[in-house]
Amino acid sequence: MDPVLNEVKDIGAFLKENGIKPSYQRMQIYKFLLENRIHPTVDTIYKALCDDIPTLSKTTIYNTLNTFVEKGIISVIVIEENETRYEANMQLHGHFKCTECGQIYDIFLDTDPLDLTQLKNFKIKEKHIYFKGICEHCLKKATDKN
Amino acid sequence: MDPVLNEVKDIGAFLKENGIKPSYQRMQIYKFLLENRIHPTVDTIYKALCDDIPTLSKTTIYNTLNTFVEKGIISVIVIEENETRYEANMQLHGHFKCTECGQIYDIFLDTDPLDLTQLKNFKIKEKHIYFKGICEHCLKKATDKN
DNA sequence: GTATCTGCAAAACATTTGCAATTCT
DNA sequence: AGAATTGCAAATGTTTTGCAGATAC
Numbered sequence: 358m359d360p361v362l363n364e365v366k367d368i369g370a371f372l373k374e375n376g377i378k379p380s381y382q383r384m385q386i387y388k389f390l391l392e393n394r395i396h397p398t399v400d401t402i403y404k405a406l407c408d409d410i411p412t413l414s415k416t417t418i419y420n421t422l423n424t425f426v427e428k429g430i431i432s433v434i435v436i437e438e439n440e441t442r443y444e445a446n447m448q449l450h451g452h453f454k455c456t457e458c459g460q461i462y463d464i465f466l467d468t469d470p471l472d473l474t475q476l477k478n479f480k481i482k483e484k485h486i487y488f489k490g491i492c493e494h495c496l497k498k499a500t501d502k503n
Numbered sequence: 504m505d506p507v508l509n510e511v512k513d514i515g516a517f518l519k520e521n522g523i524k525p526s527y528q529r530m531q532i533y534k535f536l537l538e539n540r541i542h543p544t545v546d547t548i549y550k551a552l553c554d555d556i557p558t559l560s561k562t563t564i565y566n567t568l569n570t571f572v573e574k575g576i577i578s579v580i581v582i583e584e585n586e587t588r589y590e591a592n593m594q595l596h597g598h599f600k601c602t603e604c605g606q607i608y609d610i611f612l613d614t615d616p617l618d619l620t621q622l623k624n625f626k627i628k629e630k631h632i633y634f635k636g637i638c639e640h641c642l643k644k645a646t647d648k649n
Numbered sequence: 650g651t652a653t654c655t656g657c658a659a660a661a662c663a664t665t666t667g668c669a670a671t672t673c674t
Numbered sequence: 675a676g677a678a679t680t681g682c683a684a685a686t687g688t689t690t691t692g693c694a695g696a697t698a699c
Binding site: 439 | 579581582583584585587597599602610611612613616617618619621622624625626627628629630631632633634635636637638639642
Binding site for chain 2: 662663664665666672673
C-alpha cells in the first residue's frame with residue numbers, strides 16, 4: 358500500500374489541516390499529485406485537468422503549487438533548467454532522470470547516507486539528491502537494436 | 504594549493520586538448536570560472552568580463568558555456584529554477600545554498616557515500632547532491648541581533 | 650458583504666535562434 | 675578566400691504580476 362495515499366484519505370480535510378482553503382481546483386491539483394507519481398510539470402498538470410475543469414488557467418496552477426510549497430505539503434524538483442516539477446512525496450528520497458526517455462525514477466534512501474560534519478554549524482532545511490543517465494529500459498532497447 | 508588551478512597552467516593549451524579553439528573570449532570565460540569558485544550565472548560572468556571585453560555579448564557566453572559543457576570541462580548547477588550556474592570543478596562534490604545570503608558552498612564528499620544497488624542496471628552519468636538552508640555566517644548574524 | 654480565489658492579458662526574465670559582421674588562418 | 679566565431683535583434687518558453695470578475699463564508 359502506498360504510504361502517501363494511505364495517509365491522505367480526505368484531501369479537503371488534509372488541506373484544511375495545513376491552512377489551505379480546499380477549493381475544487383486545489384483539491385484536484387493535490388489529488389493529481391497524489392495519484393500520479395510522475396513528478397509533473399505545470400503543463401502536465403494543466404493538460405491532465407483541462408477536461409475536468411475547462412476554465413482552468415495555468416496561473417491558478419502556479420498559484421496553487423506555490424501555496425502548497427509554502428505550506429510544506431509538496432516539494433519542488435529542479436533537474437533541468439526551465440522545467441520545474443512537483444511531487445507530493447515529502448519523505449527523503451532521491452531521483453534518477455533518464456536522458457533518453459525523460460522519465461524520473463524515485464530512489465529510496467534508507468537512512469541518511471551522507472556524512473555532513475562539514476555542515477555541523479549550518480541549518481539544513483532541504484536535501485536534494487539526483488542522478489542523470491540512461492535507465493534500464495532504454496539501455497535494453499539500445500542493445501536489442503544491435 | 505588549489506587542485507584545479509594547479510592542473511590547468513596554460514588555458515589555451517587546455518582548451519585545445521579538449522577540442523575547443525581558444526579564442527580570447529573563451530579563454531577569459533574559462534579563466535574566470537577557474538579563478539572565481541563562486542558558481543556564477545551567465546549574468547555574473549557577463550558583468551565581470553564587460554570591462555575587459557566591452558563588445559562581449561551574453562549570446563557568446565551562452566555559446567561558450569554550452570560548448571564547455573559538451574566537451575566536458577565544466578558542469579552545470581541547477582538549484583533554483585531560472586538560475587543556471589556553472590563551475591570548472593569537475594570532481595564529485597556537493598553544494599550548500601544559503602537561502603539568506605544566496606552563497607553556494609562546496610561540500611567535499613570523500614568517497615561516493617551512496618548505496619546505489621537499486622540502480623545497478625542503470626547507467627549513471629551525473630551525480631548531483633545539494634542542500635539548502637542557512638549558513639554558519641547568516642545564523643551567527645541572526646543570533647547577534649537578538 | 651467582505652475576503653479570498655480564479656483566470657485573462659500583459660509583463661518579466663532566462664535562454665535560444667537567425668543571420669550578418671568580424672576574426673583567424 | 676574560407677571556415678569558425680562573435681554579437682545584435684528577434685523569437686521562444688516559463689513564471690510572475692496586475693487586475694477584474696466569480697466564488698465562498
